[in-house]
Amino acid sequence: MFDIQKAYDTTWKHKVLKTLHKWGLRGNLPFFIQNFLRDRKFQVKVNSVLSKPTSQENGVPQGSVLSVLLFLIAINDITQCLPQNVHKSLFVDDFCIYFTTKNVKYAKLLLQKVIQNLEDWSEKSGFTFSPIKSKGIIFSKKHKIPRISLRMGGTKLEFVESIRFLGLIFDRKLTWKEHILALESKCKQRMNIMKYLAHTSWGADKPTLLKIYRSFIRSKLDYGSILYGSANRSLLKKLDSIHNSCIRLATGAYRTSPVVSIEVEAQEPSLQHRRYQLLAGYVTKLVSHPSNPAIEDCFEARAEIPFYDTFFSKFNFSDVIPAANLNFPPWTPPNIEIHLNSCSLSKSDTSHAELRSNFFSTLENYQDYKQIYTDGSKLENSQTGCAFITQNESRSFKLSPIASIFTAEAFAIHQALNFLQETEDKKAIICSDSLSVLSALQTVPGSNPLIIQIQNSLHHLLSLNFSIAFCWCPGHVGVAGNTEADTLAREAASSAGPFLPLTVIAEDLNKYIKKEIVKNWQQEWTVYCQHRNPPMSVFPQLSGLPRADQVKLTRLCIGHTSFTHQYIIKKVQPPTCISCNVPLSVKHVLITCPTYQQLRSKIFPPLSDLHTILSKYFHEIPPFFKRINLQI
Numbered sequence: 095m096f097d098i099q100k101a102y103d104t105t106w107k108h109k110v111l112k113t114l115h116k117w118g119l120r121g122n123l124p125f126f127i128q129n130f131l132r133d134r135k136f137q138v139k140v141n142s143v144l145s146k147p148t149s150q151e152n153g154v155p156q157g158s159v160l161s162v163l164l165f166l167i168a169i170n171d172i173t174q175c176l177p178q179n180v181h182k183s184l185f186v187d188d189f190c191i192y193f194t195t196k197n198v199k200y201a202k203l204l205l206q207k208v209i210q211n212l213e214d215w216s217e218k219s220g221f222t223f224s225p226i227k228s229k230g231i232i233f234s235k236k237h238k239i240p241r242i243s244l245r246m247g248g249t250k251l252e253f254v255e256s257i258r259f260l261g262l263i264f265d266r267k268l269t270w271k272e273h274i275l276a277l278e279s280k281c282k283q284r285m286n287i288m289k290y291l292a293h294t295s296w297g298a299d300k301p302t303l304l305k306i307y308r309s310f311i312r313s314k315l316d317y318g319s320i321l322y323g324s325a326n327r328s329l330l331k332k333l334d335s336i337h338n339s340c341i342r343l344a345t346g347a348y349r350t351s352p353v354v355s356i357e358v359e360a361q362e363p364s365l366q367h368r369r370y371q372l373l374a375g376y377v378t379k380l381v382s383h384p385s386n387p388a389i390e391d392c393f394e395a396r397a398e399i400p401f402y403d404t405f406f407s408k409f410n411f412s413d414v415i416p417a418a419n420l421n422f423p424p425w426t427p428p429n430i431e432i433h434l435n436s437c438s439l440s441k442s443d444t445s446h447a448e449l450r451s452n453f454f455s456t457l458e459n460y461q462d463y464k465q466i467y468t469d470g471s472k473l474e475n476s477q478t479g480c481a482f483i484t485q486n487e488s489r490s491f492k493l494s495p496i497a498s499i500f501t502a503e504a505f506a507i508h509q510a511l512n513f514l515q516e517t518e519d520k521k522a523i524i525c526s527d528s529l530s531v532l533s534a535l536q537t538v539p540g541s542n543p544l545i546i547q548i549q550n551s552l553h554h555l556l557s558l559n560f561s562i563a564f565c566w567c568p569g570h571v572g573v574a575g576n577t578e579a580d581t582l583a584r585e586a587a588s589s590a591g592p593f594l595p596l597t598v599i600a601e602d603l604n605k606y607i608k609k610e611i612v613k614n615w616q617q618e619w620t621v622y623c624q625h626r627n628p629p630m631s632v633f634p635q636l637s638g639l640p641r642a643d644q645v646k647l648t649r650l651c652i653g654h655t656s657f658t659h660q661y662i663i664k665k666v667q668p669p670t671c672i673s674c675n676v677p678l679s680v681k682h683v684l685i686t687c688p689t690y691q692q693l694r695s696k697i698f699p700p701l702s703d704l705h706t707i708l709s710k711y712f713h714e715i716p717p718f719f720k721r722i723n724l725q726i
Contacts, residue, residue: 096212136150230253269329346644370611477588501598512551684715690722
């Protein structure tokens with residue numbers, strides 16, 4: 095890994111302008127950047143005394159929105175001086191090279207040549223490498239590793255046992271031990287914030303404490319987890335302990351409460367589930383960008399990816415629509431007529447006849463236009479389809495069950511535009527009942543690849559002198575074209591044939607995997623409930639309670655309170671009910687114990703459901719426990 099001395103301050107202004115000229119930039123933009131960089135001066139202030147202004151010969155002004163971009167322009171060609179068989183990684187001023195081989199002598203000769211190329215580049219570019227801060231590391235599982243001597247500018251480069259790059263600590267054997275220990279230490283320091291605020295009587299409420307955890311601590315645990323998640327389970331347990339302690343503080347759960355119950359109460363999945371979710375998000379992002387150089391390495395090692403067989407093996411990644419770019423400048427968007435007049439009327443307060451009348455009054459302005467009705471449908475079993483219909487033509491398509499209803503509606507519009515290119519009709523109005531898709535078309539460029547494809551198709555058709563308009567059509571109010579399109583879409587969704595390829599966007603895939611992870615979490619909780627029999631499997635959520643009552647509600651829901659489980663901490667015999675001679679529990683006190691029957695009947699009717707008691711009569715529960723002298 096190479097360190098560039100004073101990277102921003104030593105950026106050569108002329109190289110920035112030279113690179114822009116090499117890229118073909120002409121006109122006012124290069125002159126603007128030239129004026130931005132020249133005649134810059136700075137002063138130093140000590141107490142109330144200012145130094146004389148000094149001209150800044152080189153460098154880009156730190157703090158400016160353009161500084162990072164201009165620095166990247168200056169350093170961008172650093173990788174061009176490296177041979178193809180040497181891998182490189184460049185992120186702003188963090189630069190490293192790496193090489194895989196079994197021949198150590200060959201590696202030494204090649205890397206020394208690369209270093210010489212970098213020194214030649216630095217002389218031409220104006221940047222200077224720091225050989226003292228630049229480090230090297232040999233990744234190997236062998237106990238004895240060969241020594242390599244490399245020099246930069248006459249100084250011998252240091253080889254270390256671990257190295258930090260982009261916030262991650264890579265050790266020689268890639269065990270991630272040093273990184274996890276350092277991460278544990280930082281998170282424990284940040285956890286002190288929660289300890290100060292999480293008093294069970296007067297502390298901050300549960301939602302606030304969970305926000306603090308997710309913002310200051312979980313964000314640290316998330317970063318790089320798709321890499322260090324491959325570490326030994328015993329190391330990852332150190333981070334699990336941080337996670338468990340934080341949500342225990344946030345909920346106020348008793349110290350003996352099971353972790354699985356606290357996670358359900360806080361609606362916070364375990365770190366293992368969290369890592370699966372982040373990994374899924376990264377993989378889906380890669381899939382939507384096929385040109386990403388990391389995609390090949392990722393799927394070559396898919397057998398080593400956790401959860402791969404569980405989720406990723408269920409579908410073909412070739413079905414994902416790749417990210418798209420606009421075929422026209424975003425500042426010259428196509429002039430699209432989109433009529434959303436009818437959507438201002440509320441369906442619940444407006445009759446179907448009035449909605450139809452308002453819609454057809456818009457179509458009267460387009461009497462010489464070909465009318466195309468589009469619709470998408472997603473059935474209860476997740477089967478998805480879409481269709482479009484004209485006066486003489488109708489087409490339907492079966493889509494991937496992962497596709498959302500938004501994707502189905504957009505796909506139908508895109509297919510309608512493709513159909514227009516096959517016809518001789520130059521005028522058409524597309525009627526869709528999807529307000530979200532029509533609204534998305536008004537934003538250029540769209541964030542959805544399917545929306546961008548529609549915008550590109552519209553730009554192409556308009557350049558061929560087509561006249562195309564869109565109109566929102568109220569759905570399920572008796573508009574014949576919309577009803578027919580909806581029927582065709584449902585028939586396509588329920589058909590037995592295969593679905594079309596390239597009908598899933600990365601966002602749909604990510605949502606699907608998140609649902610699968612939550613489903614897996616629910617199955618684990620169900621199995622736990624069957625074997626451990628907690629007081630309840632679904633916890634009531636009451637808002638607006640003070641911190642002390644929130645803590646009491648949490649402990650009663652989980653079933654671990656001071657009067658039921660303090661014996662574990664004190665290492666004594668578990669308490670039993672004096673009257674019934676059974677183990678003391680929340681359910682026994684609130685439902686079955688005859689000793690408190692008369693007192694319970696004054697608070698709530700005879701119930702066998704603990705969830706109903708705690709959700710409807712919770713405000714009476716703390717005084718009840720106070721009267722019978724039991725501490726929650």
